[in-house]
Amino acid sequence: MADLRIKFAGIESPNPFWLASAPPTNSGYQVQRAFEAGWGGVVWKTLGEPVLNVSSRYAAIHRGGQRVLGFNNIELISDRPLEDNLREIAETKKRFPHNTLIVSLMVQPKREAWHEIVKAVEAVGVDGLELNFGCPHGMAERGMGSASGQQPDMVRQQTEWVKEVAQTPVIVKLTPNITDIRFTARAARQGGADAVSMINTINSLMGVDLDSWLPYPHVDGKGAHGGYCGPAVKPIALNMVAECARDSRIALPISGMGGISNWQDAVEFLLMGAGSLQVCTAAMHHGFRIVEDMKDGLNHYLDQKGLPSVMDLVGKSVATYSDWGDLNLNYKVVARINNDTCINCNKCYISCEDTSHQCIDRVREPDTGRELLVVREDDCVGCNLCSIVCPVDGTIQMVEIPTEKQPQSWNQLQSGVK
Amino acid sequence: MSLQDNFKEVVPALKPKEAVDEANRCLFCYDAPCVQACPTGINIPSFIKKITTDNLLGSALTILDSNPLGASCARVCPTSELCEGACVLNGPAASKAIQIGLLQRHATDWAMENTKPNTALFKTADPNGKKIAIVGAGPAGLSAARDLARLGYLVTVYEAKPRAGGLNAYGIVSFRLPEDVVAWEVEQIEALGVQFCFETKIGEDVSAQDLLDNHDSVILAAGMGYVPALNIEGEDLQGVLDAVQFVEDTKTKPLTNHLLGKKVAVIGAGNTAIDAATCSTRLGADNVKILYRRTVAEMTAYEFEYEFAKNDGVEFRWLVAPTRILGENGRVTGLQLIRMELGEPDERGRRRPREVAGSEFTLELDFVIKAIGQTRQTHLIDAFQLQHEHGIPLVESGTYRTSQPNVFAIGDFIFKTGKTDAMVVTAVQQGKDAAVAVHTQLTSQKVQS
Numbered sequence: 001m002a003d004l005r006i007k008f009a010g011i012e013s014p015n016p017f018w019l020a021s022a023p024p025t026n027s028g029y030q031v032q033r034a035f036e037a038g039w040g041g042v043v044w045k046t047l048g049e050p051v052l053n054v055s056s057r058y059a060a061i062h063r064g065g066q067r068v069l070g071f072n073n074i075e076l077i078s079d080r081p082l083e084d085n086l087r088e089i090a091e092t093k094k095r096f097p098h099n100t101l102i103v104s105l106m107v108q109p110k111r112e113a114w115h116e117i118v119k120a121v122e123a124v125g126v127d128g129l130e131l132n133f134g135c136p137h138g139m140a141e142r143g144m145g146s147a148s149g150q151q152p153d154m155v156r157q158q159t160e161w162v163k164e165v166a167q168t169p170v171i172v173k174l175t176p177n178i179t180d181i182r183f184t185a186r187a188a189r190q191g192g193a194d195a196v197s198m199i200n201t202i203n204s205l206m207g208v209d210l211d212s213w214l215p216y217p218h219v220d221g222k223g224a225h226g227g228y229c230g231p232a233v234k235p236i237a238l239n240m241v242a243e244c245a246r247d248s249r250i251a252l253p254i255s256g257m258g259g260i261s262n263w264q265d266a267v268e269f270l271l272m273g274a275g276s277l278q279v280c281t282a283a284m285h286h287g288f289r290i291v292e293d294m295k296d297g298l299n300h301y302l303d304q305k306g307l308p309s310v311m312d313l314v315g316k317s318v319a320t321y322s323d324w325g326d327l328n329l330n331y332k333v334v335a336r337i338n339n340d341t342c343i344n345c346n347k348c349y350i351s352c353e354d355t356s357h358q359c360i361d362r363v364r365e366p367d368t369g370r371e372l373l374v375v376r377e378d379d380c381v382g383c384n385l386c387s388i389v390c391p392v393d394g395t396i397q398m399v400e401i402p403t404e405k406q407p408q409s410w411n412q413l414q415s416g417v418k
Numbered sequence: 419m420s421l422q423d424n425f426k427e428v429v430p431a432l433k434p435k436e437a438v439d440e441a442n443r444c445l446f447c448y449d450a451p452c453v454q455a456c457p458t459g460i461n462i463p464s465f466i467k468k469i470t471t472d473n474l475l476g477s478a479l480t481i482l483d484s485n486p487l488g489a490s491c492a493r494v495c496p497t498s499e500l501c502e503g504a505c506v507l508n509g510p511a512a513s514k515a516i517q518i519g520l521l522q523r524h525a526t527d528w529a530m531e532n533t534k535p536n537t538a539l540f541k542t543a544d545p546n547g548k549k550i551a552i553v554g555a556g557p558a559g560l561s562a563a564r565d566l567a568r569l570g571y572l573v574t575v576y577e578a579k580p581r582a583g584g585l586n587a588y589g590i591v592s593f594r595l596p597e598d599v600v601a602w603e604v605e606q607i608e609a610l611g612v613q614f615c616f617e618t619k620i621g622e623d624v625s626a627q628d629l630l631d632n633h634d635s636v637i638l639a640a641g642m643g644y645v646p647a648l649n650i651e652g653e654d655l656q657g658v659l660d661a662v663q664f665v666e667d668t669k670t671k672p673l674t675n676h677l678l679g680k681k682v683a684v685i686g687a688g689n690t691a692i693d694a695a696t697c698s699t700r701l702g703a704d705n706v707k708i709l710y711r712r713t714v715a716e717m718t719a720y721e722f723e724y725e726f727a728k729n730d731g732v733e734f735r736w737l738v739a740p741t742r743i744l745g746e747n748g749r750v751t752g753l754q755l756i757r758m759e760l761g762e763p764d765e766r767g768r769r770r771p772r773e774v775a776g777s778e779f780t781l782e783l784d785f786v787i788k789a790i791g792q793t794r795q796t797h798l799i800d801a802f803q804l805q806h807e808h809g810i811p812l813v814e815s816g817t818y819r820t821s822q823p824n825v826f827a828i829g830d831f832i833f834k835t836g837k838t839d840a841m842v843v844t845a846v847q848q849g850k851d852a853a854v855a856v857h858t859q860l861t862s863q864k865v866q867s
Contacts (some may be wrong), residue, residue, distance in 0.1 A: 065438065097838060255777065300840070341511040343509060343511055344447075345447040345448070346448035346449050346450075391445050392512060395511070
């Protein structure tokens with residue numbers, strides 16, 4: 001059994017799986033249920049001035065029989081009185097002293113407001129703070145959330161204000177609704193942040209009701225953009241984590257989130273530099289019990305890889321994530337189809353023929369009359385499309401073709417020109 | 419359970435979510451083998467794709483465009499030998515075939531439930547002034563009628579029975595193909611302006627010459643008749659039934675319990691024999707036996723029909739042939755049989771059965787149902803003076819044109835025993851092909867003149 005314990009920006013946690021600040025962490029009751037289910041930590045739903053919420057507030061996309069590929073919400077920060085939250089935080093920490101309890105905060109961009117809430121929250125005994133500069137809806141119109149998070153200077157300034165009084169580690173949660181997330185991550189570092197977390201939700205319009213012509217979700221005849229999350233956003237989140245992880249000007253622990261739904265997603269985030277993992281949509285879809293497989297799967301994976309600790313995974317793939325200009329132009333792969341397992345659905349053929357490089361032939365085997373799909377390797381550019389659309393795993397392999405040429409990247413080519 | 423319940427459709431429809439889940443499993447193959455395996459060439463991946471997007475009207479139209487009897491075929495096609503048998507998901511590297519038949523039923527059921535009465539799902543072309551006579555309102559005739567009507571022809575269908583549907587209406591047991599499905603498909607064809615003359619026999623009520631004189635083309639789709647005689651003693655006893663007539667009665671007359679507690683033997687082991695046997699069990703017969711002079715290997719019934727009959731409690735006795743029907747007071751009391759053994763293969767490669775001398779034995783029975791094939795409509799061959807071979811009209815390959823100009827023949831009327839399966843779906847395709855041939859012939863004549 002591998003050691004799943006982590007230490008993240010000085011915060012210890014029995015495992016890397018935390019519930020993200022969101023509806024699942026809205027109350028002591030919920031958080032205690034989560035800890036009982038095995039979650040290592042939680043980030044308590046954002047505290048600030050209690051707000052009024054609307055009804056309805058969630059929407060989702062389902063596709064190909066799979067429900068909740070993507071999810072969005074127009075819910076705001078906690079709508080419960082601050083005193084209730086603080087009392088329940090204290091009770092929860094007392095009952096579960098070994099679980100990580102971080103509290104998310106959002107207030108007006110004013111120094112006093114930040115000082116006041118940081119002191120109040122730390123007084124009840126928390127393990128850390130997360131500053132919510134990400135919420136894209138509702139709070140942004142009031143100058144908070146992503147309205148702050150989209151301005152690196154404001155992120156830096158407010159982080160500074162928090163650090164003036166904070167006794168516990170400060171995590172700055174970033175919005176993806178920005179051209180380059182590294183700029184705000186760097187600003188957080190300049191402001192003295194102990195860590196960053198990403199991603200918050202992405203601006204989205206989930207869909208339109210085909211009968212009523214109203215957006216999803218809608219409130220009495222109108223809708224508004226909401227925050228997008230769930231499995232569909234994972235590639236976007238993973239890219240942002242990786243970009244920040246390889247940026248020497250950030251050099252902060254990263255709490256990764258965005259579509260993490262199982263232990264495999266978790267491993268990918270860890271490999272790309274996340275030191276802790278936050279989960280929300282998967283828990284909203286299936287309940288807290290999903291953490292059992294997440295921990296179990298991660299454990300078996302680590303054992304299989306012969307790694308004693310989950311910390312051994314963190315950042316191991318970061319160096320493999322580079323710029324296009326650094327990729328070897330002389331590396332070549334081609335598709336090769338295993339006709340023993342090919343079921344002749346011809347999906348590779350038609351996708352190559354219609355939309356790629358027309359390099360798959362349908363050939364009749366002389367002896368059996370059976371139709372075989374054969375790649376003309378000279379014409380194959382190794383784009384992967386055929387192997388992606390093939391429904392039988394492992395039937396289309398991308399095979400490396402040795403070339404005489406030395407590895408050379410676009411950047412190397414350019415430097416040679418100059 | 420009442421008798422009526424016993425004759426309700428046996429196979430349950432897919433539940434709505436089940437249908438979408440199943441449709442989502444379809445790979446949407448390119449040049450899909452299921453399409454190639456469908457005699458009517460339904461674009462199966464397309465209609466299944468449309469189920470996944472809740473485009474059920476589009477799905478049903480995709481099916482019905484290629485097969486006007488798509489709702490019936492969804493129920494009666496031997497799918498495991500056709501589309502589902504060809505599905506790429508069969509086999510060790512994949513999973514299991516898509517349930518294409520049930521998905522087809524799901525889409526066409528939707529169309530049935532959501533089509534307003536007397537509204538055609540397809541449109542007709544402007545009338546072209548040409549008249550076509552079709553003899554027989556079974557699957558082949560209906561199919562030809564539908565496609566010709568869509569091309570703008572004035573089509574009249576002459577049918578000896580009081581309603582349309584042919585085999586589907588009279589010959590396929592209700593618990594496999596409910597009457598309302600057949601009625602809906604006929605209604606769809608009527609809504610295109612096709613006219614039906616029921617209870618009209620060619621050669622009795624209308625002469626062949628009348629048809630030829632008053633139409634630009636004639637399509638003969640008269641199907642087959644009833645079961646031929648066994649030519650053994652006792653065949654005229656009360657309780658000796660014709661399987662085709664027997665099945666027909668369960669579909670056209672109120673169900674009665676005259677078989678309740680009785681012992682029934684069905685002679686023959688084709689699909690009609692199975693139907694007669696399962697109808698008997700469902701009418702309450704105490705014991706039903708299928709008697710066949712060959713073995714299970716030579717049986718012509720589909721595998722799923724065989725399984726179905728066994729599940730219904732039908733007994734099978736192989737290698738026995740009837741020699742005499744026994745009776746008392748004019749009623750069947752038993753059957754004398756002789757054991758058979760298999761000898762040399764016949765022209766179809768099936769080993770010929772021969773009697774085992776001295777092996778006669780008798781069974782006590784209340785009913786003997788004959789299911790040893792069907793007679794042919796030879797009077798039409800004579801009436802139209804068609805060239806034929808052993809009572810089967812000769813037709814041109816692909817066009818179904820007979821030896822007479824402007825006379826075409828399709829469906830079971832030209833079915834050659836053993837050559838292919840006499841399936842509803844092949845009859846439908848022949849109807850389509852004949853419609854194209856008629857259209858080609860009439861339009862090219864027009865160009866020439």
